[in-house]
Amino acid sequence: MRTLYAPVFFLGFVGSAVWLLDEGASLGWLPVLLLLAIGVSLLCERLWPYRERWNVSQGDGTRDVIHAGVNEALNVAGIAAIPLIALVLPDTGLWPSDWPLALQLLLALPVADLGITLVHYASHRLPLLWRLHAVHHSVTRMYGFNGLMKHPLHQMLEALGGTLPLLLCGLPLDVAALLAFSISIQLLLQHSNVDMRIGWLRHVFAWAPVHRLHHLKYGTTGDVNFALFFSVWDRLLGTALHLPHYHLADDDLGIGDFPDYPVGYGAQLRQPFRRDQPEHPPAVLPDALSRALVQQP
Known part of the structure; x- marks a missing residue:
């Protein structure tokens, strides 16, 4: 099950979403499928945990529910606004609307992934973007549900980077909804606390064994594995990292030079705009971990 978990989870839920819309189901079924x-995700994390302690709330459960609820509501609002956006953007007619729905999604995924990955990469290089993105990196445990935890402004920036090229090509409403759903499924897998074994698939998909290293709290050590869906972008950026001989410790995650980052939802929304940004020694x-970095393949 540890080997099958990630591909079955991803293909099962995304494939089910495509099938439902192909069969004429309304978009309202996608939130049900996401729930x-x-x-x-939560059940399997308890059956096969990567770190037992990461299944224990650290006073962050309610906050993560609020983050997820707000951000998913923003996704729904963005999808609903697509017909209005289409009235403003030029009609290029480039999108292959006559293709099967599955093929349209397969086309949209890498385009959106590249845009989101570049915004993510920039968020680790530009101080103003990092302030917003730091909310996501403040987590000190990883479990699927907190993949949906982001500052809403940063989520909107990533969404813009990923979807603007697609919208300019005439992305249809149903494909946009499937894309948003697929991103949510991928975030659940990226941040999963399931002890999944993905083997050679790490060269294709940026699932948890790859992405956990991005959340390391030790200075710039975590400036790796930026991709959302496909690992190829990190190889092109020169930021790919694989540490097969290192098992993350309970306390390896977070922001090392800001260990007391606010935990509450309201405080996290305000923190990027505070003039004082406390820092501690890295x-x-x-x-x-030092030995594993030296021995990396």
């Missing part, structure tokens, strides 16, 4: 995916790199 089911969240439930499966967290010391553990010896085991």
Whole structure:
């Protein structure tokens, strides 16, 4: 099950969403399917945890629910606004609307992924963007549901980077909804606490064994594995990292030079705009991680 979990979860839920819309189901079924995916994610994290302690709330459960609710509502609002956006944008007629729905989604995924990945990469380089993105990096445990935890402004910037090229090509409403759903499923897998074994698929998909390293709290050590869906972007950016001999510790995650980052939802929304941004000495790199970095393939 550890080997099958990630591909079955991704293809099962995304494939089900495509099938439902192909069969004429309304877009209203996608939130229902997402709630089911969240439930499966939480259940499997308890059956096969990567870190037992990451299944224990650290006073962040309610906050993560609020983050997820707000951000998913923004996704729904953005999708609903597509017909209005289409009235403003030029009609290029470039989008292959006559293709099967599955093929249209397969075309949209890498285009959106590249845009989102570049915004993500820039968010680790530009101080103003980092202030917004730091909300997401403040987590000190990883479980699927907090993949949906982001500052709403940063989420909107990533969404713009990923969808603007597609909207200019005439992205249809149903494909946009499937794209948003697929992103949510991928975020559940990226941040999953399931002890999944993905083997050679790490060269294709940026699932949890790849993405966990991005959340390391030790200075710039975590400036790796930026991709949302496909690992190829990190190889092109020169930011790919694989540490097969290092098992993350309970306390490896977070922002090392800001360990007391606010935990509450309201405080996290305000923190990027505070003039004082407290900093502490960088967290010391553990010896085991230092050795793993030297031995990386």
